[in-house]
Amino acid sequence: MAQATRNAGTSAGSSASLSDDPIESVSTWFQLNSKPILMAVGGVAVAAAAVLVYRSSTASTREKASVALYAAQTPYVQGKLPEAQKELEKVATRYGSTASGQQAAVLLAQVFFEQGKPDDGIKALEKALGSASADFKGSLESLIAAGYEQKKDLGKAAEHYAKAAAASTFKSDKYGYQASQARSLMSAGKDADARKIWEELAKLDGEPIQQEANVRLGELAAKR
Known part of the structure; x- marks a missing residue:
């Protein structure tokens, strides 16, 4: 049986169409798409x-x-x-x-x-906070708290120690800032707020801050 010939009209009307030869097809595709490829590269x-x-x-x-x-x-x-x-x-x-x-x-x-x-x-510290990395925010907040301690504004100092604890990326630093917050609250006469923090720190078995927390709770109990 004779092989069917290709449709001449189709061949003539689609000079840009891909041939049956895979190598020729790829070559033709690259010719047609060379500009987009070069732009992408x-x-x-x-x-x-x-x-x-x-x-x-x-x-x-x-x-x-x-x-x-x-x-x-x-x-x-x-x-x-x-x-x-x-x-x-x-x-x-x-x-x-x-x-x-x-x-x-x-x-x-x-x-x-x-x-x-x-x-x-x-x-200066508040200005630095705007562009500070996460690793520095806790330290900057704790120093702001120290500034308020120098001003004898212990309530504000406690607020910034709380922010330092929230920003801290290390547990030991976080517990240290929380302890500083509780001390500031005690010095400010806010014993009830301080007690809540010490009670949480007293639950931290194996942490160095646990011992101080128990001592502070004893001091607060004696004041009642």
Whole structure:
């Protein structure tokens, strides 16, 4: 039986259609789609280049921040607090999103506290909170609490110790901040609120804070 011939009309009318030869079909497909393919490959290359540039820029920023922090610490170590304040403010402002910038904010607050300027220290820490990483938020909140303690505002100090505990990523730090919160509440005369915290901490078998919690509960019981 003779093999059926291909439809001439179909062959002529679809010069761009794929043939029965798989290699020829693939070749034809690439010819038809070469521009979209090149555009896609080019897009991937541009994206990869952008990532590399970003990583390089980020690494460079971190390095510069580290060098700037080291330089700013020198007057602090030498006891030149006004000069240290000026230099640390620059680092904290310029590199606030980096670990070095956040460390600079912590040191800046300590400089203010040592100069008897708790309000300025608290402002510096609150400013740093906006760009702080999760690892730093607990420490910054606890230092804000320390600033309020210096101001003798123990109620506000307790509030920020609570925020520090909530932001902490480590259990030991969390329990420490909760204990500081309870102490501030006791000093503020809010024994009932303090007792609730100590009672929870007293349940932590094996944790170092458990012993103090039991002692504090005994002190609160004796006051009744």
